[in-house]
Amino acid sequence: MTGTILVISHGHVDFSAGGAEVAAYQLFAALGKAEAARKVVLLAGHHAGEQSGLITVLRNNEFLWRTGMRDWFKFQSGVRDAVTTSFRRFLGGLKPDIVFVHHYAHMGLELLREIRHTCPRAKIVLTLHEFQAICANNGQMVKRGSAELCFGESLQACVGCYPDRSEEDFWLRKHFIRRHFDAVDRFIAPSEFLRQRYIAWGLPAERIAVIENGQPEGARLAPRTLAPGGLRNRFAFFGQVTPFKGVDVLLSALANLPRKQRKDIHVEIHGANLANQDEAFRNRIEALRRPLMEEGVLHWPGAYHRDDLGRRMARIDWVVVPSVWWENSPVVIQEAFRFGRPLLCSNIGGMAEHVRDGIDGLHVGVGNTSDWGETLVSAAADMEGWDRFYRTMKTPLPVERAAERYLAWALDEASPDLGASPRLVADI
Template sequence: MGEDAGRAQRRDLGGVKQVSSTVLVIAHGHPEFSPGGGEVAAYQLFCALQNRKGVKRAVFMARHSSSDWTGQISILRNDEFLWSTGISDWFKAQSARPHAVTGTFRKFLKTIRPDIVLLHHYAHMGVEILREIRNTCPSSKIVLTLHEYMGICHNIGQMVKRGSAELCFGESLQACVGCFPDRSEEDFWLRKHFIRRHFDAVDRFIAPSEFLRQRYIAWGLPAERIAVIENGQPDGARHAPRTLAPGGLRNRFAFFGQVTPFKGVDVLLSALANLPRKQRKDIHVEIHGANLESQDEAFRNRIEALRRPLMEEGVLHWPGAYHRDDLGRRMARIDWVVVPSVWWENSPVVIQEAFRFGRPLLCSNIGGMAEHVRDGIDGLHVGVGNTSDWGETLVSAAADVEGWDRFYHNMKTPLPVERAAERYLAWALDEASPGLGALPRLAADF
């Protein structure tokens, strides 16, 4: 493809510039096999691009989750592909099969010939894919969405101190060595610059929260290259409030997501267990979560010890994993969505899903959670990791029926995924997004 042919074709339609291009969306998992928030956000964006006027072709590539995958590319269905190289070195996020990057992946790029690449992660594929895209498709626009802090933090990208689970407020060589004493300051300096050099292949970055954007600016990414664009949501009518009997309480709380040590389910269960029995009996908590079986034994044992007596008492219910198509029905049965995460979170998709279906939130008072849920307006902030605060908030929120009604009516409609797609393309093509001004914050709805 020549330089001119490789650039997106543009034409004016009603004052909004449309594109005629092939757009490749890459994610670290397919939501059919790995239903995490980032994977869902990437796939919904791909679906919106498929239906967007002016996009010639949208293609989705996701990490294949099989542990014995050989690095070949498989067709899941039309324009949806699965591929993985695995990671040989998580310290630098390096591919386990570099020959698959320069071989199979390169051939795929030459076949697809993308004008725009919207990359949602490099995990499980290797940071080298950034450089390969740039070398193979020199005229393509590459946009990387940063869903957490993996480039900054070696502790699974959580910016939480290893061992103590203490929140980390900023990257430093000394702090990183404190978490990983088997590594030297020189190791971490080399890690940072190795990842940064691969990030140099990226034209622009997207952060779904201003909080995450500021963390990466402090790390060294140029502020003018990072825009805030919220994860979009499909259209859909908001659920009506759950019908209450006379004198009824808004006492049905639910967690949706992965059951991992960082998601705070143990904090929520401890808060419930610590309440006096006479207060606890009026609370109904549901855990709609997956992947507990994949966690370490100590965490699994802790969760089991907490949940068993609560389930026997009837105040805790554990429906478990769910399909995305069933999410609306499950949310219709509850009053509040709880997000008790003990790490900074960027922009949990469940927050936007709760807004979409009309369910106020209780969330930890840090990071992207505190940014997206407005305390006292469409939800409540709760002290991160504070079981006493969580317990008291469960009780007070259940009894505040008028407050719930106020939050319900104050909630904003989340950014439609079609509009998010428009903003992704505008940012990739270096165009001003209509009516949003010059600042690199494109999600003006929040």
Template sequence: MMRILQIAPAFFEFQRGGTELCARSLHRSLLNQPGVESHLLACVPSWHAKPGAGSDFLAPTSGRGETGIAIRGFDHFHLSQPDHLGTLRAFRDFLETYRPDRIHFHHLLYLGVEGIAMARRTCPDAEILLTLHDYYAICANDGLMTKKPDGALCYAAQPHACLQCLPEASIEAVALREQGIRAALELLDRMIAPSAFLRDRFLAWGVPAERIVHQPNALPEGWDGMAHLPARDRRAGEPAVFGFFANIMPHKGLHVLLEAALWLKAQGVEGFRIAVHGADTHAPDAYKARIAGLVETLGPAVSMRGAYGHEELPSLLAGVDAVVVPSVWWENDPLIVHQAAAIGRPVLYADLGGLAEAGAQSGGTGFPASDPAALAQRLREIIQLDGESTRTEPALAAIGQRHRPEKRPA
């Protein structure tokens, strides 16, 4: 019996991100596999939930083989877990009890570089993997590889350049951060890059080519059979409906979509609606104000639908004529592109980084990133399909079968 441990930075129920969903999906896909015993260990920061007195573990979900480990503090800059007598000791105890044959980290957040070191010391014969869902290891600016204050794209991490985004840090601190992360990555058997673009960024950062493989993400559980889900067929004279599905943050590019809509309005184009699905909980106040101003100007052409549940997503996707992904950062392998394609919804995507890869694979249509006029032209092409179906061939419906974790290269 092979024991596989997936380690997530949070439970998906508490933090609805792609990283958390991927970790949970890989775990649940293995639960009924013969010869495999799977467990999910998710970090639970204190702002999500707190364990009972005297305990470091909790079970806030009903999922089989899912455990939470309490996180009481974390050094985000160094990606370091300083609580050696609490969190790290509890992690060691869990590893000694479960004794996994494979340990699959999905982020450096919360267990930190020390978590990888603890896994290697406690389970010296285990295979230890890390899926790189973003650029956190390279970039201390929330792993975005964008520059402050304007969000310009960044192509490489260089200590002196990094200080422009991190004025409170020193050159020594930036160098120490990189040294600690590189030392932890050396302890891994393999890193997994969901996009070729991300792999190239890590190769440029100095990771040896033989230690990092390109492996696209699998679709979440339950999505393999979505190809035949009834989808919207727009009638003649009806407005085209464009869907945006993401947290409302500057790097997700909602402003680009809304500015494209303004461009269409200025050209006298009226036959469209934009449905914005996502919360602005973590958005900077200035960005919230910017979006609010655009929404007010566009009036009834835009509806702000708020956050959505994972179980709602298939029907929400099926209810739009096209999905727009206007991100202004590199992205990696955004699940929403694959999910839209699995249902047969066309995707309009910013031609940038891993998003360009996923969009091209989905059969979508690209446009230059951060260019509202170019996006407006793509929107107009959909609008002009008055009464024609926009349904695409769900070419990615089998992606979940192609990338199950037990089939990863040796």
């Protein structure tokens, strides 16, 4: 057992239930439950209201850091002295032996150097949840304007996306981030795809391990009960409705189907944040969804609480992930595995890595509305295929097992690929 473990996240699940926030909180809870340390603490960024830089108690061993960003291009903290004053005092009082950092957005890269400065003996492990360090376009690695997939950063390519900046700006950005990453002992990537992107960017391969985001254990849902002659024709999207998530691709695919094929398809959008997107995207979604909803083939239940996810998945047959960017390890994929719902996903990046084509579900051409439409029709009619996927789809990594792997990697108990059986927390 080690002394104190600190888990840092850029948000708390009570206020922002994104994939990284959920992964961080589950790690905090699992380490505490397993008594992996004498004390396990969570510090979550809180960027609503006044950005005072203060650290306040939320509940037992859970703290909120009221900070923000000054410079999103280089991920610099926006609150004067937030890192060197409040955070330094917090670290000095806590004296963590291991710090698991799940993000630096909303808090600033400076936190990494401050941990190293204040706690020189602490092991710092940073989980890379996306490509923000590599790509200034929200970490999407999609070209601005054209929305083409980007296969690797370069000074010339980055200036092509941001002509108002110079190659020197991007050189300085990369080296500013890399120098802060020098304070980190080890990195974690939830997918091999993301790991390889960061190796190509310049991080040492031996310092990055792949550990999937865990899921709570439990029996998967039974297949949805069908009426006589019924089809496996209920498809659902879960997540944020943004231009990168491909909801417009899915709706276009449905709209382009002949009416006689479309009538046997039922699509649900369990999504949030459409109101926060730009007007052009909102108008496009509205123009697509209105006639489909009037026809009765599209239903829009909207946002959901994570505790309601099982009930919503019990009503459907397939989970669809039509993202038009690479993704890393979308939490909805692990959730679909947990609840026993095969997937249709775009055939790129972390999606294609985690969903095995023909075993866990089907790959569909990214952004290809014709392919998506044909796949919806064929999947709905393929009863034997759905039954086979239900039997062969993987069981997600349990949260407790993911926590064991995190701890083993932090304590030098595992190789970069973590092998098949890292030592258990109880054995360390």
